[in-house]
Amino acid sequence: MSLAFMRPVRREDFDAILELAKLSGGGMTNLPSDPDALRPRVEFAADSFTNNPTSPSGEVYMMVLEQDGKVLGTAAVFSAVGLDYGFVNYKINKTVHVSKQLKKRVERRLLVPTHDFSGASEVGSLFLSPEARGGGFGKFLAKARYLFIAQHRTLVADPVTAELRGWRAADGKQPFWESLGKLFFDMEFEDADLANSAMGNQIISDLLPRHPIYVAMLPEDAKACLGKPHDSALPAYNMLLKEGFAFHDYIDVFDGGPLVDARINDIKTIKESRLYPVETGDPGDAPVYLMAAGQLQSFRVTRAPGKVDGERMIIAKDAxxxxxxxxxDEIRAVKW
Structure with missing residues (x-):
């Protein structure tokens, strides 16, 4: 079995990525299971690596996990989001109402539409084939994105955000959407999510209310969804927190899932990674590293033992x- 590695997406990966999207169960806006919505995303991502960008201009750096010629997962770095239509989230704010006559002071939460992260970068589209789970590949996918950012600092905006799928019931019911978004979109969650994926965020600005919404007016099951990740997204959420991301009360406008953010210099994998001139040889029982090399089209990430010898790192020939x-040649490495 060959070493698994991350590489830039290619147009010919479309069929494999579509199969992964179908396995995701829906709700991943950046990985839609509809072929007509997915194809332009894959093609745009492939072009992002070849267009020689010089600044964060909306490129999507989607990468795939490959082993023995098979695509097993995806992950992406969005260089800057919301440049065309804005990147809309709800911020959970607090307001206070006071009545001197009644001697009452009442605190209430508000959902306030914001564009606070328009122009920020985003990490997302992380999905791993069920057949590859259990081997640390979810961690592999997540950390590979940070090594990409470290290798391409001028091409990725700061801060970095990540949106997690919001909670939904086992029967597919999405209480937050049912109590809010559906009332204004007049369509089912999957249809709105697909429309957002295919058409962009302008439809959110067009149809969702522009004014703050009192949380107290939502039903209890919708309130319970605020900032709560989907059960399947909980491991990814916890990995983000360990990397230095934090939840600052921003949520997705469709499903209420949490948005977390971090400054690039505060991301653990980036802070701890180092550059080494490489030498091939026998690393022996050296510790395992996540290693990255190359720029844009030539970017690769793999996981292998690495022996630090002074300023250089010795790695096996296959790595x-x-x-x-x-x-x-130079590689960037961080301890696994």
């Missing part, structure tokens, strides 16, 4: 071949 490096 060097997977990364596309030779003796003297």
């Amino acid at each position: 060097a071949q997977t990364l596309g490096v030779k003796a003297g």
